[in-house]
Amino acid sequence: MALLTPLNRPIRDWSGQRVWLVGASTGIGAALARQLAGQGAQVALSARSAERLAALAQECAGNAIVEPMDVTNAEDFPRVRDRLVARWGGIDLIVLNAGTYRSLRAWELTPEAIRETVETNLMGVMNGVAAVAPLFCAARAGAIAIVGSVAGYGGLPRAAVYGPSKAALINFAETLYLDLAPRGVSVYLVSPGFVATPLTAGNTFHMPALITAEAAAGEIVKGLARGAFEIHFPKRFSCVLKALRFLPRRAYFALVRRTTGGR
Numbered sequence: 717m718a719l720l721t722p723l724n725r726p727i728r729d730w731s732g733q734r735v736w737l738v739g740a741s742t743g744i745g746a747a748l749a750r751q752l753a754g755q756g757a758q759v760a761l762s763a764r765s766a767e768r769l770a771a772l773a774q775e776c777a778g779n780a781i782v783e784p785m786d787v788t789n790a791e792d793f794p795r796v797r798d799r800l801v802a803r804w805g806g807i808d809l810i811v812l813n814a815g816t817y818r819s820l821r822a823w824e825l826t827p828e829a830i831r832e833t834v835e836t837n838l839m840g841v842m843n844g845v846a847a848v849a850p851l852f853c854a855a856r857a858g859a860i861a862i863v864g865s866v867a868g869y870g871g872l873p874r875a876a877v878y879g880p881s882k883a884a885l886i887n888f889a890e891t892l893y894l895d896l897a898p899r900g901v902s903v904y905l906v907s908p909g910f911v912a913t914p915l916t917a918g919n920t921f922h923m924p925a926l927i928t929a930e931a932a933a934g935e936i937v938k939g940l941a942r943g944a945f946e947i948h949f950p951k952r953f954s955c956v957l958k959a960l961r962f963l964p965r966r967a968y969f970a971l972v973r974r975t976t977g978g979r
Contacts, residue, residue: 722943723893724859724902727809731756734804736796738787738844739814741768743913744863747933748811753779755937760800763814787814787840793847806855809940812844813863813906817915820876830877837881838888845892849901856900861940862889863906866948869957870968873976893945904940907948908932909957925953 727733735752739745741763753759753776761769761776766784773780783799785792800807816836818829841862852858867875868882889905896903910916910923911932927950939947948954960968 723897723945724904724943726943727859727940733757734760734800734806734808736760736762736783736800736807736810736848738762738785738810738812738840739863741765741772743915743929744908744911744932744936745811745813746772747929748813748936749780750775751930751933751937753777758804760796762796787843788835790843790846793843797847797851801851807848807851807858809859809861810844810848811861811863812841814840815863815865815915817878819874820878821874822876825876833877834881837878838884841885842888845888849892849896852901853896853899858900859902859904859940860892860896861904861906861936862892863908864889866907866909866954866957868907870961870972872972889945902943903945905946906936906939907946907954908935909948909950909953925950 730752733752733756735757737745737749737752737759740749740761745763749759749761749772757779759776759780760783761772761780762783762785763769764784764786766782769782769784773782781803783796785796787793797807814836816833818833820829845860848858848860852860862885864885865878865882867879868884868886872879886905886907889903893903910926912926912928916923916926932949935949936947948958960971963971
């Protein structure tokens with residue numbers, strides 16, 4: 717029975733939960749904001765576009781406030797954190813969902829493209845954790861949800877920077893769990909497959925098992941209710957990518973090339 721014990725404290729009742737959603741203006745973040753607000757959570761919406769956040773807040777049943785910020789600016793996180801603590805008295809969950817994607821092959825790498833992706837996808841998440849971890853540890857409560865990607869499971873064509881940035885988040889989330897779980901802080905790793913969002917709209921290749929942002933948000937809510945460490949979906953795709961990691965390298969490379977057209 718001990719093996720069935722949730723790794724995190726399950727979140728099933730959202731009424732009155734204080735949730736800070738970073739990267740909330742579109743896609744998964746916006747869909748999650750609507751779902752959580754609809755279930756009674758108090759939601760703080762953060763992203764760079766104040767206009768989009770204001771429009772989203774109107775859809776959140778009066779349970780949302782707008783806190784624009786830039787995840788690549790390390791000073792923005794403590795500024796917004798302090799405003800939320802002053803307003804709410806604390807934070808129960810932070811969802812670090814901000815991210816960027818650019819299709820890049822190895823011969824297309826530039827310092828600018830590398831910096832843009834790593835600063836948003838990796839440094840932005842680390843900045844967020846640095847802002848809330850001391851607060852959560854002091855309270856011996858709170859939860860951190862990091863939105864990564866199944867692209868972090870292994871090397872894939874067209875993901876020369878995006879994939880490594882998401883792989884780093886997997887390692888980071890695992891390390892956070894080891895450090896924070898004994899201090900009463902939950903850590904969730906969210907690993908979506910292909911989700912129909914503005915980031916994926918420009919993809920010219922076939923995206924297997926593509927799901928809507930609303931479906932992705934629903935999977936996240938169900939995973940939080942289970943207290944799972946990793947919430948990966950859709951299973952018909954994410955489980956296949958997990959299984960690929962057990963193949964010999966020669967077989968892995970050949971299969972990925974064949975299924976993605978990545979030659």
